[in-house]
Amino acid sequence: MPTITMLYDAPRWEEKALIEAAKRKNVTLKAIECKDQYYNLAQINRAEYGDIVLQRCISYFRSLHLTALLEAHGVKVVNGLHEAIIAGNKLLTTLALIKAGVPTPKTMLAFTPQGSMAALNELGFPAVIKPVIGSWGRLLALVNDREAAEAVLEDREHMFPLYQVYYLQEKVNRPPRDIRAFVVGDKVVAAIYRVSADGSWRTNTSRGGKALNCPVTKEVEEICLKAARAVGEGVFGVDCMETADGLVVHEVNNTTEFRNSVPATGVDIPAHIIDYLVEKAK
Template sequence: MKITILHDLIRWEEKALYQASLKKGLDVSLIDIKDEFFDVTKDYDSKFGDVALQRATSYYKGLHSAAIIESLGVKVINSSQVLMITGNKLFTTLKLKENNIATPRTIVAFSPEKAIEAFKELGEKAVIKPVLGSWGRMVALLDSYYSAKAVFEEREYMEPIYQVYYLQEFVKRPPRDIRAFVVGDQVIAAIYRHQPSGDFRTNTALGGKAENCPVTKEIEDLAIKAAKAIGNGVYGVDMMETEKGIVVHEVNGTVEFKNSVSVTGVDIPAKIIDFAIEVAKR
């Protein structure tokens, strides 16, 4: 069986997936999509193997290259449809709502004036996020009218995607959130992500600390439900603990796991490769 790992940057995760593939006796190759061109009028290309893992950090490059490779008859994890949804926070929220999955109250506006009204509707304390983006970049806590007004006005001079004002209520929670790792129909591990001092964001890329989180029935059921709402694949389902229960605020379709392997003791790369083998055989 041949497996390809598609990337635009080789991180610890891509190296670990490569080594896990070798240990299982697979024919595996790393393909940098920046070094390729794709003839979209062609049929099957054996270069991309029986199954491909899409690991590109770029939303646009990952989404479009996945769609092209699928058109060649190759199975891609995660699929272009999944990547389109998980790479866009608004699309993810709509899927969660459609499937009755608890998620923070979210309001979207398309002008600074209406964004201010949305901010007031949320009690003048809210979190603004770019609909596209990862690692907590450009996520801001708005806790006053003047700070919100300044952020909204500044976004009008940025790229058009930042003029989609995606606002979520500020959720009262412990100084941490939960990331559950879903592979296929199983929750294989979970971590707490503790926010660093002086920041409300829990992203490990910003200094958040990972700690093993026991997978309770509530976490397992909610993570599986969120994953199924989007489609079969590999996910990091992000959750917050609230007074009314756990809510899902994001679902990651190109999830990182370097810090999670060490704290959970779970061989996440091996689990992903096992899943890829199953998908290839279907």
């Protein structure tokens, strides 16, 4: 039986559930807190990382750089560096989805408030401004009109340069919910509806969105697998929205969380992840 090493910084319910799932399956899983360590870029102790590494750092940049280091030394990491780069950046994800022919909301890129206003005029209001890197619905802005957009853009101009890469997206006409599907390898193991909390347009469960079981229909399965394949191979949370013309995918998440989805769906998502790692380590 292969051994798994799980890297983490701040363990959440998910990491503890993965440890428990490995125990239930008699799989050796070593959990390493990696935040307070240091690493020699020229040399690592490969044996320390077992047969396969599960990257579960909550900090995206920490996870990205550590994965790069391990992969450079031939360690197998899930998700891999390519997947982490693409899934961690909304613009790179959208480009991958477009290339793969996966329906995705119309999105514009601009670098200045002037360019952004021109793009928003073409998209029409309401529209959504998102940071290219970020999670949990942080700094997502729904702008209903020109004035609101100008205010958001002015604020962003005073922020770190990454926030001046303007990712501007049409506001998709959808019910007050979206779908989060869990892709593990080549399977969609579960899906939930994320229903917006009262008064909120965002559906993120970290913003009070409620998780309800969503049947994995043929349509959900096909589009989510295609979206995951567009990003690479591994474990992903694919987000899609229901529109009059069918499903559109707006995000593919790396290092996905599932604390609300396990009780909502009754699916043992961590066990599926452990099975996938065992298979992948062979």
